[in-house]
Amino acid sequence: MDVLVFLIPVSLFLGGLGLAAFFWALRSRQFDDPEGDSRRILTKDYDDKPKR
């Protein structure tokens, strides 16, 4: 059971990483236009650099 000492912190850290990624996405306004973003990937206009 000693492995728990590593396992639990590691799993919490990975979960926290996911939470942090969600916060980053929320703060960088990635949920402002879900419909538009899903269509933008279909055009070649932004292949080199995503539009800000």
Add this chain to the structure above:
Amino acid sequence: MSLVDASSACPGCAVAPSAKAIAAREASDNGPASIQLSLPTIHCAGCISGVERGLAGAPGVRDARVNLTLKRVSISADPGVTAEALVGRLEALGYEAHELDSDALAASEADPEGRFLTMCLAVAFFANMNVMLLSVAVWSGAEAATRDLFHWISAAITIPTVMFSGQPFYRSAMAALRGGRLNMDVPISLAIILAVALSLWETSLSGHHAYFDAALSLTFFLLLGRYLDHMTRASARSAAQELAALEVPRAVRLGAKGEETVRVSELVIGERVLVRPGGRVPVDGRVVEGASELDRSLMTGESLPVFAGPDSTVHAGEVNLTGPLTVEVAAAGQETALHRIADLVAVAESGRANYNSLADRAARAYAPVVHLLALAAFLVWMWISGGDGRLSLNIAVATLIITCPCAMGLAVPAVTTAASGRLFRKGLLIKSGTALERLAEVDTVVFDKTGTLTTGLPEPDALGDHERGDLEVALALAAGSQHPLAVSLAGALREAGVKPAKLSDLSEVPGYGIEARHHGNLVRLGRASWVGADPITRTATYLSINGQAPVAFGFTDTLRPGAEAAIHAFREAGLRILLVSGDAAAAVRAFAARIGIDDVHAEVAPEGKAALVSDLTARGAKVLMVGDGLNDTAALAAAHVSLSPATALDAARVASDIVALGRDFSALGDAQATAVRARARIQENFAISTVYNVVAVPIALLGFATPLAAALAMSISSITVSLNALRVR
């Protein structure tokens, strides 16, 4: 309190939020101008790049970004670039575009509350998953040191999460307690805090049962309900704000430098503004120059245009029909009659806030019972166990958790979200949270006529009664004017296959009509007094051909599409239907007979409409008011629930709970049916929660409830309630 203070660096901004907006606008005067356009027709990836490329090629445009979800484009451009030029460019490319007032939109852009709720929800979800997994280990038989370790880790995750994510509940509960009331959030907050405190105590005594997972799933499910509720309201609010933003308040000022377009808020009393034909009068004032006709239907309900010449008084909101008018400003912006009435509406509306929603009523009955039960369980078990505080507290907290209105918190928002979504797809915007519940209670419908049941565009009738020669001259004359009656007449004649007569010297006399020469004879089409005719009782325009008796072309109102279907549906549902109009009695009677309404009130003043609605209400009727004009706003505010079309005056839209976005009214009957069904679902949901409590409470009271049972019961009831809500769609 410190949180509130810290969030705003400038205390003035908190008091007057617009101060920030004004400061931002002044600061941006020299920087790039930001322009927002509404693009109602875009729908695909091709549209996005079409619009963005089209705008990127326009001179002075620095950047353009389309938001397909909101169907808008935000443009950052050099200061000189005007929205009109960009609208023209997009329309040439085939995209319909309308300018949006960025100031009116500024408030909807930032939705701090929605963002905060999303954060709380995300944190609660993350913590709940982790603690649940740790609990699985405990439930499957972890013992002694391992169990304690898992409990301590759960505590370490739960305590900060509950402190952060529970804030919406604690705030609302504190506000209720300070006001000496009980709401649903009081038992919620108490259950969360007590569950965590007891679990911590149990853990420190290395006990078997800890309720960390229960406290977290409680927080998560209730936040989900709160989040759904907020998002439904936020999307309705932003759509309503977009409607308001479509009307950019601008005026053409005649200054020393000639004509210039300015914001209405910059006008000063005594200045002169030019109102072009087809434009809405921006201010209250006096006509100095020019002659025209004014459409007052939005203000008074009269369908007949009135004459305006020098020294006539005009009011903001009226539409100028034929000739340009120069108006001396007597009042602008917040001082106009239009705005004063809108303010009155805001006052009247606050009365409706006293409406007790189903959720409030349930909470009022429920909260005290829950607290008394938990307290009773504690006292009885103290007595039975002979003073075992730990056991008694465990049972009291289990009771509190199990009875916590988790399913009740979801019961209303889940249903209103599903029902509002369904109605939104049919073009109805539900602005108020309780509008659906109130709509379900309606037993009387009061309709306004002009602009509501009619589109305000009259169409000529009995054209076959006129001589061919008259019709040909009338078409040739009418084709030369932008007056709505002339446009409608010309359209109907062309459709009937009439060829225009050859005329010479065609000229429009603003405010009177249009005249020309036909084979050397003077021919005129216009007002009765001008052509020398005896006016008939209906809306009409008159044609005189030199030497002959004038002919009258009568008009009838055009029915709004779907109006008959809506009235039929309301009648099927057993509602009483009334028609109330400020228009002349003859016109209203004829219209009512056509559409099949018996209960008619004509020539009613605005106060009369409101009085009629209050009178019906006093006699116990629940009134749905449907109207569009300024003369309807007081009645809209006084009614139990109110609806207005998107073409309605801003003040009327503000006063109504529901806005019909399309031209079609046929969804109205369905809206009422949906509301009734939604109310039935809400009541079912309450019944489900009650049944679940009736089963679960005895188990908790007898001391058999374990954290596993609590978690299972809570999840199952929440999912049942949500699934039931989806049946409304």
